[in-house]
Amino acid sequence: MMASLSIYFFWSGIIASSLASLSYLLYTTSGSLLFQRFKAFFTNTQSPLPLVHKVGIGRLSTIFGLITTFLLAGAVASRAAAVKHAPISDLYEYTVAFAFMISLIYLVFETTTHQRRIGSFVFPIVVSLLAIATAFPSDVIPLIPALQNGPLLTLHVSVMIASYSVLTVAFSAACIYLIQGGDKGQRFKSLTSAENAGDFAHKAILIGFPLLALGISLGAWWANSAWGRYWGWDPKETSALIVLLSLAAYFHAKAGDTSLAGAPIVRRFVPSRWRRGKRPDPVWWIVVSFALLLFSYFGVNLWISGLHSYAGV
Numbered sequence: 001m002m003a004s005l006s007i008y009f010f011w012s013g014i015i016a017s018s019l020a021s022l023s024y025l026l027y028t029t030s031g032s033l034l035f036q037r038f039k040a041f042f043t044n045t046q047s048p049l050p051l052v053h054k055v056g057i058g059r060l061s062t063i064f065g066l067i068t069t070f071l072l073a074g075a076v077a078s079r080a081a082a083v084k085h086a087p088i089s090d091l092y093e094y095t096v097a098f099a100f101m102i103s104l105i106y107l108v109f110e111t112t113t114h115q116r117r118i119g120s121f122v123f124p125i126v127v128s129l130l131a132i133a134t135a136f137p138s139d140v141i142p143l144i145p146a147l148q149n150g151p152l153l154t155l156h157v158s159v160m161i162a163s164y165s166v167l168t169v170a171f172s173a174a175c176i177y178l179i180q181g182g183d184k185g186q187r188f189k190s191l192t193s194a195e196n197a198g199d200f201a202h203k204a205i206l207i208g209f210p211l212l213a214l215g216i217s218l219g220a221w222w223a224n225s226a227w228g229r230y231w232g233w234d235p236k237e238t239s240a241l242i243v244l245l246s247l248a249a250y251f252h253a254k255a256g257d258t259s260l261a262g263a264p265i266v267r268r269f270v271p272s273r274w275r276r277g278k279r280p281d282p283v284w285w286i287v288v289s290f291a292l293l294l295f296s297y298f299g300v301n302l303w304i305s306g307l308h309s310y311a312g313v
Contacts, residue, residue: 002082003140009075010096010130016068017103017126023061024119028190030054058116065107065119068126072100083140086154088161091301092136098297099129101165109169115200117192121172152225156218160240163211164293167247170204171290173197174283182281201286202254209247216240239296246292250285 076097079087087093106122109115173192180194181187192200219237220230231237 002078003138006075006078006082006087007138009071009078010133013068013071013075013096013099014127014130016064016071017099017123017130020061020064020068020103020119021123021127023057023064024117024123027054027057027061028117028120030057030190061119062107062110062116065103065110065123068123069100069103069107072096072103076100086158088157089153090136090141092133092138094157094161095129095133095136097161098164099126099133101161102126102129102168105162105165106169106172109200109204113200113203115173115192115196117190118169118173118176118197118200121175122169125168125172152218152222156215156222159211159215159218163208163215164297166204166208166211167243167286167290167293170201170208170286173201173204174286174290177201177283178281178287182283198283201283205247205250205286209244209251212240212244212247216244235300236296239292239300243289243292243296246285246289250282250289253280253282253285 076087079093079096083089083093088097102122103126106119110119174197176192176197177194179187180191180197182194183198185194191197216237219240223232223234223237224230
């Protein structure tokens with residue numbers, strides 16, 4: 001009964017998140033010059049139209065985002081009732097919980113920063129995750145022994161999901177920042193300015209970095225309980241650590257005023273003509289971190305065997 005209800009919520013969440021994606025995209029493009037000219041053509045308006053975003057469409061997009069969040073919360077809660085534990089033990093459950101957490105965290109950021117247009121990048125990721133989740137088995141199966149530590153399982157995996165979700169929101173803002181040309185660029189008037197997007201991404205990283213570090217620490221605690229050691233360089237452990245180090249590189253690059261290629265050791269191996277080049281924008285490290293996150297999330301679970309290979313696929 002509860003498992004079937006969870007599936008109902010899941011598919012309803014796919015529909016709602018798709019509508020949210022379309023609404024956020026429409027809201028973002030409603031402030032574009034092309035949209036204004038298109039409207040003027042069909043309404044026979046001769047005077048120039050101001051480049052403003054439609055408030056009604058923006059509110060509708062947020063409403064669809066809230067509906068998505070509530071439906072996915074229902075999917076997670078009913079799944080938990082069906083399996084009798086936190087529904088984060090296989091890739092289907094984890095991916096649904098991941099999509100739910102992204103939508104929830106984004107809406108919190110939208111409320112506090114008032115940067116609604118970033119949702120046009122966030123919710124397509126939510127839809128994509130839910131679509132991917134349909135490829136994973138949704139059957140209820142017993143937990144393997146290593147996962148039968150309820151409190152540690154819930155703490156470790158929940159914090160990892162939260163950290164990955166915050167980093168996904170940061171990645172969405174970073175994409176807008178780079179599309180706008182970086183720094184104080186404004187290539188597209190309809191999109192959030194690069195300055196606002198960069199500030200949004202940085203704030204998200206300030207939250208996501210310590211969350212990820214906490215999640216890895218809780219994982220080490222769990223590993224000691226389940227396998228008798230805190231760290232064993234398992235592929236999943238290693239990939240999560242690499243994501244954390246890439247975020248540390250972002251902070252290092254953002255704080256510095258010279259390229260890493262100018263360091264004494266690097267100068268021996270990097271040609272001088274390359275070291276004189278323009279330093280890459282630190283925000284690119286957020287993009288790299290997200291790519292590494294996806295590899296840690298999907299690649300390690302699906303293609304690399306290890307102690308964390310219990311994805312159920």
